[in-house]
Amino acid sequence: xIPGAPPPPLHPPSDTDIELRLLMEAIYLKxxxxxxxxxxASQKRxxxxxxxxxxxxxxxxxxxxxxxxxxxxxxxxxxLTIPVSxxxxxxxxxxxxxxxxxxxxxxxxxxxxxxxxCSTGEEVFSLAILLREEGLLERTQIYxxxxxxxxxxxxxxxxxxxxxxxxxxxxxxxAGGLRAFSDYYTAAYxxxxxxxxxxxxVIFADHSLATDAVFAETQLVSCRNVLIYFNRQLQxxxxxxxxxxxxxxxxxxxxxxxxxxxxxxADRFDVLSRGERIFRKLT
Amino acid sequence: MKQKQSSAMARKMLAVVIGASAGGVDALIALLADLxxxxxxxxxxxxxxxxxxESRLAEVFRHRLPIPVFEAMxxxxxxxxxxxxxxxxxxxxxxxxxxxxxxxxxxxxxxRPAIDVLMSSAADAFGPSLVGVLLTGANxxxxxxxxRIHRAGGLTIVQDPDEAEIPTMPNAALGAHSPDxxxxxxxxxxxxxxxxxxxxx
Numbered sequence: 001x002i003p004g005a006p007p008p009p010l011h012p013p014s015d016t017d018i019e020l021r022l023l024m025e026a027i028y029l030k031x032x033x034x035x036x037x038x039x040x041a042s043q044k045r046x047x048x049x050x051x052x053x054x055x056x057x058x059x060x061x062x063x064x065x066x067x068x069x070x071x072x073x074x075x076x077x078x079x080l081t082i083p084v085s086x087x088x089x090x091x092x093x094x095x096x097x098x099x100x101x102x103x104x105x106x107x108x109x110x111x112x113x114x115x116x117x118c119s120t121g122e123e124v125f126s127l128a129i130l131l132r133e134e135g136l137l138e139r140t141q142i143y144x145x146x147x148x149x150x151x152x153x154x155x156x157x158x159x160x161x162x163x164x165x166x167x168x169x170x171x172x173x174x175a176g177g178l179r180a181f182s183d184y185y186t187a188a189y190x191x192x193x194x195x196x197x198x199x200x201x202v203i204f205a206d207h208s209l210a211t212d213a214v215f216a217e218t219q220l221v222s223c224r225n226v227l228i229y230f231n232r233q234l235q236x237x238x239x240x241x242x243x244x245x246x247x248x249x250x251x252x253x254x255x256x257x258x259x260x261x262x263x264x265x266a267d268r269f270d271v272l273s274r275g276e277r278i279f280r281k282l283t
Numbered sequence: 284m285k286q287k288q289s290s291a292m293a294r295k296m297l298a299v300v301i302g303a304s305a306g307g308v309d310a311l312i313a314l315l316a317d318l319x320x321x322x323x324x325x326x327x328x329x330x331x332x333x334x335x336x337e338s339r340l341a342e343v344f345r346h347r348l349p350i351p352v353f354e355a356m357x358x359x360x361x362x363x364x365x366x367x368x369x370x371x372x373x374x375x376x377x378x379x380x381x382x383x384x385x386x387x388x389x390x391x392x393x394x395r396p397a398i399d400v401l402m403s404s405a406a407d408a409f410g411p412s413l414v415g416v417l418l419t420g421a422n423x424x425x426x427x428x429x430x431r432i433h434r435a436g437g438l439t440i441v442q443d444p445d446e447a448e449i450p451t452m453p454n455a456a457l458g459a460h461s462p463d464x465x466x467x468x469x470x471x472x473x474x475x476x477x478x479x480x481x482x483x484x
Contacts (some may be wrong), residue, residue: 009379010297011410017379041376041404042386228357228385231378235358257370257385262358280391 019059020044026063029074031092033147035080036233043080050079074150080169081148082229085122086164087226088171090256091092095176096276101251102134105219112218113141114245115134116209116227118144118239121155122168125184126175127222128198133178137201143216145207152204160185165192188273214245225255232262239265246281253278288359294437296478297412298361298377299324300405302398302428304420306330306448308340311418312347313468314475315366321348323415324479325361327377327405329369329396331420340368352374357385369396374403392424402428411436413463414478418442418472420452424461433460 013021020043024036035043038079047059047247052076056062056129088094105111111132115124131137143246148154160168169181185192207215209226221242227235242252243265253275269279289405303310307330315326323356330340338354344366345352347404355367361381369375372386375396398417402425405413417425419442439462444450446467456462464474 008426010381010408010412013379014407017407036351039376039384039386040378041384041400041407042374042388044407045370045388045400084389119441127390161344225387228387232358232382256359257373262382263357 016044016048016059018206019063020047022061022095023047023063023066026067027073028077030067031070032206032211033077037082037237038229039231042229046079046082050076055069065105071182075208077148079118079149081146082149085119087126087160087168087223088172088177089122089126089176090276091171091174091176093175093224093253093256093276093278094126095174096273096278097127097253098130098134098176100272100277101220102130102136104251105136107140108219110138110247111220112216113142113220113222114141114218114242114264115144115215116207116223116242118152118155118204119148121158121204123156123222124202124204125158125194125198126172128202129172129177129184132198137198140201140263141216142202143218144202144204147206147208147210149206154208156199156204158196158199159191160194162192163191164185199250205258209233209241214241216245217247218245219248219250219261220253222246222253224253225256225258235262236264239263239268243268243281246270248281250281251278252281255274295309295482296324296414297399297413298351298409299326299407299414299416299475299478300402300428300432301328301395301404301416302330302393302421302425303328303418304398304424304449304451304452307331308343308417310442310448310468314418314472315344316347318348318350319476321364322350322479323363323482325363325365325367327355327361327369327375327401329375329398329401331394331396331424332371338371338415343475349360350455353386357383359383367403369401371396374400376386376400378410379408381389381408387470391479394422394424396454399428399431403429403431406431406435406437409435409437413437416440416442416475417447417453417456417470419447421449422451423436423455425452426455429456429462432464438463440466440474442471443467449465 172181185194272278324476441462442451
């Protein structure tokens with residue numbers, strides 16, 4: 001065994017595990033979506049859940065349909081990606097951005113921010129509100145990327161369910177919000193439509209951390225609760241893209257329980273806030 | 284039952300996963316407090332608690348055990364002789380390479396972390412070398428996970444519903460499969476100590 005390498009599995013893969021791997025290979029060959037290096041346990045759960053919802057008897061049967069019917073792949077994609085997000089999720093993260101990162105962002109004449117894996121846009125709107133309140137939005141280009149086109153479409157609309165607003169408002173206040181949260185949206189029926197001017201300089205784009213390359217030099221990358229779905233190899237690829245994209249001493253924000261400690265980039269960033277998972281590019 | 288227990292002794296168990304809900308902290312203290320310092324197996328725990336309190340579990344138990352106690356971290360390898368707790372608000376899984384992974388998938392049976400998620404993934408990773416323990420609780424989480432451990436050939440132990448503070452969870456597990464053991468906490472503890480020393484030799 002190679003020192004430091006993960007141990008080999010204790011027993012051979014089950015038939016389900018084999019089918020799962022073949023399905024991901026088929027999706028990659030047919031549609032160029034690369035889920036082959038996503039973590040196994042959660043991927044397996046989601047595919048088995050999709051099977052039940054789609055009324056199919058086995059992963060092999062699903063593979064057969066996915067190969068022959070692009071519409072079936074589009075449906076499966078909604079299960080394979082995890083569109084669970086909220087505005088100002090982990091308020092301490094946004095508070096720390098305000099206190100520790102914003103003062104340094106003020107030193108740049110223009111800014112580029114990358115929200116990687118933006119899903120349905122909650123994080124994008126949260127950052128845009130924060131940047132506006134800090135007087136930075138007008139000089140900022142935000143790139144909001146995801147692999148799921150329907151999530152990106154939702155993000156573009158900036159319409160979120162009204163029932164979630166109470167939680168978002170509490171989060172916003174704990175995140176150091178400076179105004180009334182209701183200043184940023186208009187309520188109609190059961191939805192809250194966010195101020196479209198927040199998105200004037202947001203580019204929503206299809207981008208895969210598994211297969212695509214860096215597209216811009218950025219001062220801040222925020223990628224939260226995405227790396228937990230990647231195995232170490234894919235996590236390293238994504239961190240490599242962030243490192244390459246970030247300018248000298250640029251900032252990287254991760255999810256509350258994510259870490260770079262188990263990646264090959266552990267010594268390529270230093271820690272600005274351990275608790276809120278904010279890092280700075282070293283070399 | 285006897286036969287299954289002796290075969291569990293013979294094949295060496297490699298990990299213990301424990302699920303608990305209402306009444307679970309006290310039950311877990313009774314089960315694990317003052318484990319011997321030479322304890323070898325990894326022990327991974329999901330307890331349902333209101334958020335906020337949950338994140339202090341590792342602190343609470345660190346003072347009561349001579350072995351390391353951590354909140355499980357994403358991508359960290361599962362280490363022997365260590366007690367882990369799932370972080371609040373995330374599902375905790377064990378991958379086939381025996382590392383932890385976290386996920387923000389929706390709650391299962393209103394629970395995140397969910398016992399079913401931990402146990403099912405651990406059953407895939409450890410197969411017959413896994414011990415699953417389900418304690419007191421007020422919902423059905425864990426019944427499916429214990430069944431999965433059982434089907435993978437692992438050893439399942441359910442707290443005696445007569446002793447459990449809330450018997451709903453043990454009873455749900457008993458409804459889903461016939462566990463290898465149904466025991467009060469004191470006897471579960473004795474059995475775990477026995478399995479662990481068998482692992483050490």
